[in-house]
Amino acid sequence: NSKVIQTPRYLVKGQGQKAKMRCIPEKGHPVVFWYQQNKNNEFKFLINFQNQEVLQQIDMTEKRFSAECPSNSPCSLEIQSSEAGDSALYLCASSLLGGAGQYFGPGTRLTVL
């Protein structure tokens, strides 16, 4: 069973609407990642955090996507204005530092109509 908790499991939005999803990392894991897995099962890294600080993010994330990992609150990923191409499974993963594997949650499946 996943110890990384993601909510909601399913999200349906219209084009132009905001879409927000949340992630609670595994206890004690300081690093959180967000990935997008499309219908062809291709993964795209979006952003990662160490505690509350952004480590890396891709250009796409900077423009319409926003993410944060506040202390003592779930991490979140928000798409400001959803597009049909954003329909995908959004996966949150967490890890320890230093050569550790990433533990994935079950994902939030976003459908943009």
Next chain:
Amino acid sequence: QQKVQQSPESLSVPEGGMASFNCTSSDRNFQYFWWYRQHSGEGPKALMSIFSDGDKKEGRFTAHLNKASLHVSLHIRDSQPSDSALYFCAASETGFASALTFGSGTKVIVLP
């Protein structure tokens, strides 16, 4: 061009048989490799990591890494119906909080 190429796209193996699949990286910065398994409706789950040349065995799973050719493989012996899933290799430049680059996946079907 994908930085991590995985093959085959799919394979069927009889129960009790051996399943094998491969990845090759085109990026020499990738030094750390993982294998993940994803069952339908779930997130990927790490099976094993391999960072050094040679073989690494964990139970029914054996991974092999050749750093000179950036080739990594996974072999599943005594395949079970529960092994039916998508398998992905993943690579990263460092082991420190580094984003993973995934292969395209291999769909494994274990036939009873």
